[in-house]
Amino acid sequence: MSILVIRSAQLNAPAVPTPTSLGHLKIRGLNEKDLEIAAANPELHLTAEFARAAKGRGDLACGAFIGDQLIAYCWRSERSAPETNGFWIRISPPHCYAYKALTLPAFRGHGLMAAITTRLDAEYLQRGLSSRVSFVNSSNYASLRAGDKAGYETIGRILLLRWSQRYCHIRTKAVRKIGLDIYRPSSTDHTS
Numbered sequence: 200m201s202i203l204v205i206r207s208a209q210l211n212a213p214a215v216p217t218p219t220s221l222g223h224l225k226i227r228g229l230n231e232k233d234l235e236i237a238a239a240n241p242e243l244h245l246t247a248e249f250a251r252a253a254k255g256r257g258d259l260a261c262g263a264f265i266g267d268q269l270i271a272y273c274w275r276s277e278r279s280a281p282e283t284n285g286f287w288i289r290i291s292p293p294h295c296y297a298y299k300a301l302t303l304p305a306f307r308g309h310g311l312m313a314a315i316t317t318r319l320d321a322e323y324l325q326r327g328l329s330s331r332v333s334f335v336n337s338s339n340y341a342s343l344r345a346g347d348k349a350g351y352e353t354i355g356r357i358l359l360l361r362w363s364q365r366y367c368h369i370r371t372k373a374v375r376k377i378g379l380d381i382y383r384p385s386s387t388d389h390t391s
Contacts (some may be wrong), residue, residue, distance in 0.1 A: 201359040202337040206351035207220040207376050223365040225316050229260040237269050261318045263311045271302035271311040275319050295323045297333040347360045
């Protein structure tokens with residue numbers, strides 16, 4: 200059993216300044232070369248297959264760099280995105296889904312995710328969307344704190360029950376209202 204905390208924030212949140220405590224820090228979108236280099240670094244937990252599939256679905260990623268070293272990143276989707284254990288999250292406008300975020304341990308606590316979030320918000324505002332949604336396992340206190348810094352507020356929960364090859368989920372009313380769903384695609388579903 201998992202309890203997923205669903206969080207949301209308006210995309211028009213005030214701009215977060217780029218942290219200056221880390222020297223020559225750059226916040227920018229991730230290109231193909233960045234993703235190729237990141238896939239070779241096991242600390243970043245990002246595979247080439249994942250990056251190709253996400254880019255192929257139209258998802259965007261933004262990262263924080265010191266020099267050429269990627270030290271933090273986050274992905275966004277307008278439709279569906281993979282999550283853990285074979286599950287996917289589906290979202291629809293006016294929301295985008297923030298997922299697969301990571302800050303290397305040595306760089307945590309500097310506000311990097313808030314700065315990355317601000318950069319991605321600008322892109323999705325231009326696309327006509329108005330809010331970002333994410334989920335965090337209820338026991339992941341570090342991610343809940345990072346979400347607070349990025350302007351997230353808890354809007355509801357999903358109770359995910361798994362047994363053997365089956366699962367069921369219960370969404371709170373607010374989660375159903377925004378159209379967020381969690382599902383496991385069939386072998387013929389190519390989830391676009």
